Amino acid sequence: xxxxxxxxxxxxxxxxxxxxxxxxxxxxxxxxxxxxxxxxxxxxxxxxxxxxxxxxxxxxxxxxxxxxxxxxxxxxxxxxxxxxxxxxxxxxxxxxxxxxxxxxxxxxxxxxxxxxxxxxxxxxxxxxxxxxxxxxxxxxxxxxxxxxxxxxxxxxxxxxxxxxxxxxxxxxxxxxxxxxxxxxxxxxxxxxxxxxxxxxxxxxxxxxxxxxxxxxxxxxxxxxxxxxxxxxxxxxxxxxxxxxxxxxxxxxxxxxxxxxxxxxxxxxxxxxxxxxxxxxxxxxxxxxxxxxxxxxxxxxxxxxxxxxxxxxxxxxxxxxxxxxxxxxxxxxxxxxxxxxxxxxxxxxxxxxxxxxxxxxxxxxxxxxxxxxxxxxxxxxxxxxxxxxxxxxxxxxxxxxxxxxxxxxxxxxxxxxxxxxxxxxxxxxxxxxxxxxxxxxxxxxxxxxxxxx
Numbered sequence: 343x344x345x346x347x348x349x350x351x352x353x354x355x356x357x358x359x360x361x362x363x364x365x366x367x368x369x370x371x372x373x374x375x376x377x378x379x380x381x382x383x384x385x386x387x388x389x390x391x392x393x394x395x396x397x398x399x400x401x402x403x404x405x406x407x408x409x410x411x412x413x414x415x416x417x418x419x420x421x422x423x424x425x426x427x428x429x430x431x432x433x434x435x436x437x438x439x440x441x442x443x444x445x446x447x448x449x450x451x452x453x454x455x456x457x458x459x460x461x462x463x464x465x466x467x468x469x470x471x472x473x474x475x476x477x478x479x480x481x482x483x484x485x486x487x488x489x490x491x492x493x494x495x496x497x498x499x500x501x502x503x504x505x506x507x508x509x510x511x512x513x514x515x516x517x518x519x520x521x522x523x524x525x526x527x528x529x530x531x532x533x534x535x536x537x538x539x540x541x542x543x544x545x546x547x548x549x550x551x552x553x554x555x556x557x558x559x560x561x562x563x564x565x566x567x568x569x570x571x572x573x574x575x576x577x578x579x580x581x582x583x584x585x586x587x588x589x590x591x592x593x594x595x596x597x598x599x600x601x602x603x604x605x606x607x608x609x610x611x612x613x614x615x616x617x618x619x620x621x622x623x624x625x626x627x628x629x630x631x632x633x634x635x636x637x638x639x640x641x642x643x644x645x646x647x648x649x650x651x652x653x654x655x656x657x658x659x660x661x662x663x664x665x666x667x668x669x670x671x672x673x674x675x676x677x678x679x680x681x682x683x684x685x686x687x688x689x690x691x692x693x694x695x696x697x698x699x700x701x702x703x704x705x706x707x708x709x710x711x712x713x714x715x716x717x718x719x720x721x722x723x724x725x726x727x728x729x730x731x732x733x734x735x736x737x738x739x740x741x742x743x744x745x746x747x748x749x750x751x752x753x754x755x756x757x758x759x760x761x762x763x764x765x766x767x768x769x770x771x772x773x774x775x776x777x778x779x780x781x782x783x784x785x786x787x788x789x790x791x792x793x794x
Contacts (some may be wrong), residue, residue, distance in 0.1 A: 350375040351531040356567045357568070378526050387753055408598050414452020417607055417616035418445065421578060421591050422598015426453075426510065429549045430598060431542045433516075433571065434591075435556040435564045436580025441589050441607070441614055444478065444554050447471070447511045448613050450479040454488035460508040463495040464518030478613040494528060496521040496537050500544060508550060513541065515555035517534045517565060534566040538573050539672075571595065583702055588623055589614060590703065593643070603643035621759060622647040624701035634721030637761065638713035639703055639752035646748070646755035648732065650700040651710065653717035658694045669699030670710060678737060682715055685741030686788045690722065709746035711737035712765065712790060719791055727794060730762040735770070741787050745769035753779060765790050 350362050352375055357368030359375065410425035417749050419425045422432070436442050443466075450459045463471055468490055475481050491502050496519050503511060513519065514569050519537045520528035527533070538554065545755045546553040554574070555567040564571060577595040582588055591605040606620035617623065625637065625648060634653040639646055651670075658664070667675045675697055682688045695718060699705050712735035720727050734752055736744040747754070751772030756764055757779040764781050771783035 348377050351567075352376075353531055353566065354568045356531065356535065363582070376531060377425075378530050379534055386414045390454050410459070410598075411453075414455075415445070415449050415614075415616060417605035418449055418591070421593050421603045421605040422576065423593070423596050423603065427575070427598045428550050428551060429545050430576065431545050432551075432553045432576040432578065433556050433564070434553065434578040434580070435558050437562075440580045440582065441609060442580060443514055444474070445591075445607070445614050446514065446553060446555070447475060448478060448480065450488055450510065450512055451478075457510065458487060458489070458506065458508040458758040460489045460491060460503065460506055461510045462491045462493060462499055462502075462511060462513050464513070465515060466492070468492050470649045476535040481711050494518045494520060496540060500540065503548070503550060507548075510553070513552065513554045515557060516541075516570075517557045518663040529566075531567045535557070535569055535573075538570050542573050545793060558595075581702075581704065586702055588702065590615070600643050604645060604647070620645075621755070624649040624699070624703055626650050626652075626700055631726035631729050633724050633726045634717050636713045636717040636720065636727055637756075638705070638710050639732050639734045639764075640707060640709060640755050641746070641748050641752065646681055646752045647703070648756065648759060648761075649703055649705065650699045651713045651717045652700060652712070653721045654696040655690060655693045655718060655721040656696075658692055663690075663692060664694045664696075666695070667697040669702065669704050670697055670714065671706070674711075675714070677739070678711055678715055679718070681739060681787065682718065685786065686698060686715075686719075686791055688719055688722065688791075690718065693722065707746075708734060708736040709734045711735065712743060712767075712787075715787060716765070716790065716794070728763055730760070731765065731794075732756045732761045732763070733765040733790075735765075735767040735790075737787055743767045743784055743786060743790065753781065767794055 349358050349360055351358050352366040352368060354371040354374045355369040357366055362375055365372050392667040408427050410427055412425050413419050434442055450461055453459050471490060489506060493499055506623055516534060516538055517529045520533050521536050524532050524536055541552050545619055550697050559565050575597040579594060581590040587609045589607040589609060593601050593603045595601060607614040636651050638649050638651050640649055665675055679690050713733040716733055734746050736746060738744055745767045750772060753764055753772060753776055757776050761781060764779055766783055768783040768785050771781060782793045784793055
């Protein structure tokens with residue numbers, strides 16, 4: 343029997359080479375080539391060309407709002423941009439055991455009350471899912487007409503979708519599904535790419551909403567080829583520590599809504615529950631003001647969040663002081679310490695600096711610069727900041743404080759939660775005073791420190 347021909351496929355770009363090498367010649371990614379079985383082309387090479395689709399002018403196409411329907415969970419709808427879209431394809435990834443299957447099973451149990459839904463499981467049997475549904479109190483008439491299929495063959499899944507005609511389908515997970523048209527194993531680059539493309543084509547043609555669960559690598563990225571994220575309409579990531587009771591769902595791509603939307607959930611005995619006031623999770627409760635603590639008003643999509651930034655500055659016991667940031671960028675911390683020394687005269691070159699964002703949230707926007715520097719100054723001087731203070735603003739290398747987007751929404755959220763003093767960039771100063779909130783607008787970092 344002839345040996346099957348093998349090729350090496352890049353997991354990043356999908357490029358193929360006949361022999362293994364350390365770097366992909368197509369995208370220059372290192373250690374991304376995986377051995378797969380070469381697939382024979384289908385059909386004859388001299389097939390007749392298909393008829394082209396009629397071309398239309400853009401001005402002749404009517405633009406209409408995309409109709410949505412609720413997923414049954416308010417925080418999940420927020421991350422999706424307002425709800426699920428008919429014919430949309432959603433890819434959701436996260437660490438094992440973080441709550442992906444739990445969230446989708448809860449959502450489908452709510453949706454099934456009004457419209458047909460199908461849950462396709464490739465990792466668990468029907469008895470295991472029924473046991474989980476019983477633990478989540480989803481059994482009985484309340485779960486509606488939720489249908490379950492334990493299958494990993496793509497052709498049988500597509501046949502079940504055509505026969506049942508559901509309006510929403512969950513595939514858990516895409517890495518376990520395989521197609522008989524390919525000879526490679528489930529989870530390989532070719533299988534994941536082909537199965538995702540077939541499911542997406544079915545969703546667009548029939549109008550069924552497809553939600554696919556994706557595995558993640560040890561680096562935290564979605565497993566499989568990078569083209570998987572380009573095929574789907576929405577990409578969601580579960581964040582948070584599995585040892586914590588809080589979960590964050592963030593949108594990194596959404597063709598039907600805003601990106602960087604954040605949904606906050608709490609893991610309970612009855613599954614995931616949406617948190618209506620997430621700012622309370624990221625604020626520590628201190629009986630008295632403590633040094634090194636400053637509250638930041640960050641913006642996650644359309645939602646302003648109040649997050650406590652904690653800094654600890656201590657005398658270094660080694661020649662090279664340590665710089666550690668949890669939840670913030672470590673390289674940006676080194677840059678802010680240099681700006682603080684150059685433009686405010688505050689030196690930390692012989693101090694260990696530790697930075698933490700309370701609650702396990704990850705902050706990527708530069709508007710956290712001002713709050714970080716105020717927390718560092720407070721810890722270095724061992725003097726707490728005034729009670730009820732919030733801050734936001736980007737700090738440049740010249741010491742200037744630049745404005746942040748949606749400044750009015752940030753200030754209103756801070757005033758609603760009872761804060762009384764805000765240090766913000768001068769360009770974000772409100773035109774009308776905000777009740778109960780004193781605003782101090784500053785231009786430079788030395789003015790912000792002097793304002794305290």
